[in-house]
Amino acid sequence: MISTLAAAWLAGAAAAAPAAPSKKKAPSPAPAPAPSARARPGVAAARRWACFYGQNLSERAWTGLELAILDPDGFKAPASTGPVKLAYVSIGEADERRSFWGEVRGKPWVVEPNPDWPKAHRVDVRAAQWQALLLDRVIPGALAKGYDGVMFDTVDTAEHFESSAPARFAGSVAAAAGFVRAVRRKHPSAAILLNNGLAVAEAAASEIDGVVVEDLYTRCLPQSPECGPTPEDESAAKEARLKAFVEKSGKPVFVLLYARLEERRKGWLADAVERSRKNGFRPYVVVPSLERLGVVDPRP
Numbered sequence: 001m002i003s004t005l006a007a008a009w010l011a012g013a014a015a016a017a018p019a020a021p022s023k024k025k026a027p028s029p030a031p032a033p034a035p036s037a038r039a040r041p042g043v044a045a046a047r048r049w050a051c052f053y054g055q056n057l058s059e060r061a062w063t064g065l066e067l068a069i070l071d072p073d074g075f076k077a078p079a080s081t082g083p084v085k086l087a088y089v090s091i092g093e094a095d096e097r098r099s100f101w102g103e104v105r106g107k108p109w110v111v112e113p114n115p116d117w118p119k120a121h122r123v124d125v126r127a128a129q130w131q132a133l134l135l136d137r138v139i140p141g142a143l144a145k146g147y148d149g150v151m152f153d154t155v156d157t158a159e160h161f162e163s164s165a166p167a168r169f170a171g172s173v174a175a176a177a178g179f180v181r182a183v184r185r186k187h188p189s190a191a192i193l194l195n196n197g198l199a200v201a202e203a204a205a206s207e208i209d210g211v212v213v214e215d216l217y218t219r220c221l222p223q224s225p226e227c228g229p230t231p232e233d234e235s236a237a238k239e240a241r242l243k244a245f246v247e248k249s250g251k252p253v254f255v256l257l258y259a260r261l262e263e264r265r266k267g268w269l270a271d272a273v274e275r276s277r278k279n280g281f282r283p284y285v286v287v288p289s290l291e292r293l294g295v296v297d298p299r300p
Contacts, residue, residue: 042084042191042209043067043084043086043191043193043209043210043252044209044210044251044252045066046066046067046083046084046252046282047066047282047297048064048065048066048067048083048296048297049065049066049067049068049069049083049254049282049284049296049297050065050067050068050069050284050286050293050294050296051068051069051151051212051256051284051286051290052068052069052070052075052290052291052292052293052294053070053071053074053075053088053289053290053291054074054075054290054291054292054293055074055075055076056075056076056078057078057293058078059078061293062077062078062082062083063082064296065082065083065296066083066084067083067084067086067254068082068083068084068085068086069086069088069151069193069212070085070086070087070088070147071087071088072087072088072141072142072145072147073098073099077146084148084149084191085146085147085148085149086147086148086149086150086151086191086193087139087142087143087145087147087149087150087151088150088151088153089134089138089139089142089150089151089152089153090120090152090153090154091123091125091134091152091153091154091155091157091176091179092122092123092125092153092154092155092156092157092158092176092197093114093117093120093121093122093123093153093154093157094110094120094121094123094130095119095120095121096119096120096121097119100133100137100138103133104123104129104130104133107127107129107130109123109124109126109127109129109130110122110123111123111124111161116221120154122154122157122160122161123157124161124169124172125157125158125172125175125176125179126169126171126172126175131179131182134179135179135182135183135186139183139186139187143187143190148190148191149187149190149191149192149193149209150183150190150191150192150193151192151193151194151195151212152180152192152193152194152195152197153195154195154196154197155176155194155195155196155197155200155201156195156196156197156198156200157172157197158172158173158175158176158197158199158200159172159173159197159198159199159200173199173200173203174203176197176200177200177203177204180192180194180200180204180207180208181204181207183207184207184208191209192207192208192209193208193209193210193211193212193254194208194211194212195211195212195213195214196211196212196213196214196215198211198213198238198241198242198245201245202245205245205248205249205251206249208251209251209252210251210252210253210254211242211245211251211252211253211254212253212254212255212256213238213242213253213254213255213256213281214256214258215230215234215238216230216235216238216239216242216255216272216276216281217229217230217235217255217257217271217272217275217276218230218257218258218259218268218269218272219258220258220259220260220288221288224288226260226263227258227259227260227263227288228268229268229271229272239275239279242279242281243279246280252281252282253279253280253281253282254281254282254284255272255276255281255282255283255284256284256286257269257272257273257276257283257284257285257286257298258285258286258287258288259285259286259287260287260288261287264285264295269285270300273285273298273299273300274300277299277300283298284296284297284298285298
């Protein structure tokens with residue numbers, strides 16, 4: 001938030017001899033205005049948004065967006081200024097295809113492969129070396145390319161570890177929330193979204209600008225033959241938690257609805273779009289690979 005300080009002049013009357021005219025002290029210099037941070041790029045009003053991990057978008061598609069989540073290692077932005085741009089950064093996994101993989105491969109805090117995503121390895125987010133790599137190189141490197149902020153992916157790895165092996169990974173959620181706070185301190189003007197990881201989002205709600213959520217109403221993986229609706233009990237539990245988050249924090253929820261091209265007329269997808277909008281969430285329909293532009297601002 002941009003703030004201003006009003007400068008006040010100080011004046012005082014000097015005592016004088018009875019026969020002499022009174023004199024005023026010279027006014028003190030006005031204090032310099034306090035430096036104010038640039039307002040963080042707003043995502044609160046964004047309705048036309050996309051999560052896109054391809055390399056190029058047409059000028060028309062680009063200028064039609066208000067918010068875009070992109071892979072900073074591959075995306076080549078069109079000439080226009082375009083939407084608020086957030087760089088994809090994975091904080092709970094290390095990918096073999098990233099330039100820093102050779103530095104982290106074999107480290108004790110690279111815990112295990114993710115069986116659902118080839119070449120992705122779950123990371124203990126409590127590790128100081130991992131946090132330093134992200135804080136000192138990965139995030140500044142993305143922002144230096146002109147991004148307005150970051151979208152942290154795989155945040156839910158912390159919850160996965162802490163729930164599946166609590167003795168071994170105690171404090172993982174708190175460490176992830178602490179990392180988000182450290183990013184906010186270092187980059188006060190950057191927009192920050194978290195993907196999933198609702199426990200972390202709840203703990204660091206004041207430091208983030210919203211959440212992205214997957215698998216809320218639809219579910220699919222790139223290697224799956226088809227997508228479909230998320231089981232209702234899972235949807236209902238997650239939905240209730242998200243609504244409580246919005247009510248308490250006032251931050252927006254962006255919903256990724258996965259569906260393959262041939263599934264876009266399915267009833268379960270229309271229901272997912274309608275349910276998202278009914279709850280005040282912001283849906284985006286896309287193929288699970290996220291490598292082509294999906295349906296921006298879909299309607300039931």
